[in-house]
Amino acid sequence: MSVLNYLVALIDRHGFSILNKSYITYSAEFKEQAIRRVIVNHESLYSVALDLGLKSPGILFNWVRSYKENGYNVIIKPKGRPRHESQKQADQAGKSPLKARKPSLTPSELKTYYRERICKKIARLSQPKEQEPKAEEIAAAVTQLRRELKVSVTFILETINANPDLPHMSRSNYYYTINKKDKDAKNQPLMTLIRKIYEDNKHHYGYRRVAQTIQNLDIKVNHKKIQRLMTKMKLYGIRIKGWRKYNSYRGSQGPIKPDLIRRNFFSILPDRKWYSDVTEFKLNGQKTYLSPIIDGCTQEIISYTISRSPNLKQTMDMVDLAWLKNHGVEQSMSRKGNSLDDGLMEGFFGILKREMFYGFEKNFKNLTELEQAIREYIDYYNNERIKIKLKGLAPIKYRELVLS
Incomplete structure (x- = not known):
C-alpha cells in the first residue's frame, strides 16, 4: 500500500481531524497491544496501523523491529537531551529509574512464533522451482534466522527436522556447509563471461556452444567445466520439445523427378547443393509462410521469401526458369510427405521455430511483427549463431574460411 493510499484510507476511517493531531506519546501498553496483534494474532501490519490511527504504518513497523532487536522487550526511550557520562555510570550502578520491561510474550508464545517464522522461511526456499533446495541455500537461511530471532542453531534445526514437509539438515552438515570454501x-571472471x-x-546457447564461443576467444577451457558452471548458475539453453513424425500433404503429383541427393546433404564447397522448402507460422488465427534456400556446405540461408499465402509452386517455377536451364543446375525432388528427404531444411525450420517462435507467440501482436522477427533471426543465424559442425563458426564465417 502506498503512502498516499494509506492516508486516504486513514482519513476515510478517522476523518480529517486525525491529521491535525500534534506529536503523540504512545504508552508501553499501547505499543504492546499493537505488536501483539501483528506477531501473535497475525494481523496485517497496515490494517493494525490504520485501525489504531497511526499516521504512518512505518511507526508500527519500527515498533516491531525494535521489539525484536531488544529481545522481545518494549523499551521506553528516555526523553530530553542525552545524559552526561557520569549519569550513565550511575545508571549502570543501578540508579536509573528507566528499566527494560519484562517480555510481553510468554516463553510458549515466543517458541510458537519462532517455529512459525522458521518453517515459513524454509518452505519458501522450495516454492519458486518446486524442488528441494540445496544445502547452501538451507544453511544460509538458518544463519539468517539465527541472527534475526537470536535463537540457537540447534533450536532451528530441530524445528526444521521435526517437519516432514521441510528439507532436513543435520548440525554437522550445517557447519560443514557454512565453513567450506x-x-x-x-572462476568469477569466467562465470561473468559465460553469462x-x-x-x-x-x-539459445547450451554449454557446448558457450564453450566453443569461449574457445574462439583463444581461452582454453574444458566444456565439462562450462557445463558445471552453467548448471551452478542455472543457465540452460532452450531445449527441443517432444516432436512427432511430420508428414506433409501429398496432393496430386505430376511427373516424378529423380532424388539425386539421397539424403547426402553435405557439400565440400559452397553453392554446390541448395535446398528449399516452405514452412507455416500460425498466429492469432492467421498464417504466414517462409520459403528459404539453405546451402549444403555452409548451412547459411542464401535467400528467402515471406508470404501470406503458400506459393511454393510460383517460387519453384521462378527457380526453374532462372537457374536450371540457363546455368546447368540439376533439380532433385524428394518424395512427397517424407520430410527426412529434406532433412537439412527441416532442421533449420526446427531451430528457427524453437528459438524464436514456440513459447514466444505472445511477444508478437500481429503477423507484421512476427515477419520482422523472422528476418532478424535469419540475420542472426547467418552471422552470429555458431554451429559446432562448422568448426564453431557462424555460417558466413565458415564460408569465408572455406573460400580463403
Missing part, C-alpha cells in the same frame, strides 16, 4: 571463487555470452544469444 567456494571452489569457484577464482554475457548466454544473454547476448538470448538464452
Whole structure:
C-alpha cells in the first residue's frame, strides 16, 4: 500500500481531524497491544496501523523491529537531551529509574512464533522451482534466522527436522556447509563471461556452444567445466520439445523427378547443393509462410521469401526458369510427405521455430511483427549463431574460411 493510499484510507476511517493531531506519546501498553496483534494474532501490519490511527504504518513497523532487536522487550526511550557520562555510570550502578520491561510474550508464545517464522522461511526456499533446495541455500537461511530471532542453531534445526514437509539438515552438515570454501571463487571472471555470452544469444546457447564461443576467444577451457558452471548458475539453453513424425500433404503429383541427393546433404564447397522448402507460422488465427534456400556446405540461408499465402509452386517455377536451364543446375525432388528427404531444411525450420517462435507467440501482436522477427533471426543465424559442425563458426564465417 502506498503512502498516499494509506492516508486516504486513514482519513476515510478517522476523518480529517486525525491529521491535525500534534506529536503523540504512545504508552508501553499501547505499543504492546499493537505488536501483539501483528506477531501473535497475525494481523496485517497496515490494517493494525490504520485501525489504531497511526499516521504512518512505518511507526508500527519500527515498533516491531525494535521489539525484536531488544529481545522481545518494549523499551521506553528516555526523553530530553542525552545524559552526561557520569549519569550513565550511575545508571549502570543501578540508579536509573528507566528499566527494560519484562517480555510481553510468554516463553510458549515466543517458541510458537519462532517455529512459525522458521518453517515459513524454509518452505519458501522450495516454492519458486518446486524442488528441494540445496544445502547452501538451507544453511544460509538458518544463519539468517539465527541472527534475526537470536535463537540457537540447534533450536532451528530441530524445528526444521521435526517437519516432514521441510528439507532436513543435520548440525554437522550445517557447519560443514557454512565453513567450506567456494571452489569457484577464482572462476568469477569466467562465470561473468559465460553469462554475457548466454544473454547476448538470448538464452539459445547450451554449454557446448558457450564453450566453443569461449574457445574462439583463444581461452582454453574444458566444456565439462562450462557445463558445471552453467548448471551452478542455472543457465540452460532452450531445449527441443517432444516432436512427432511430420508428414506433409501429398496432393496430386505430376511427373516424378529423380532424388539425386539421397539424403547426402553435405557439400565440400559452397553453392554446390541448395535446398528449399516452405514452412507455416500460425498466429492469432492467421498464417504466414517462409520459403528459404539453405546451402549444403555452409548451412547459411542464401535467400528467402515471406508470404501470406503458400506459393511454393510460383517460387519453384521462378527457380526453374532462372537457374536450371540457363546455368546447368540439376533439380532433385524428394518424395512427397517424407520430410527426412529434406532433412537439412527441416532442421533449420526446427531451430528457427524453437528459438524464436514456440513459447514466444505472445511477444508478437500481429503477423507484421512476427515477419520482422523472422528476418532478424535469419540475420542472426547467418552471422552470429555458431554451429559446432562448422568448426564453431557462424555460417558466413565458415564460408569465408572455406573460400580463403
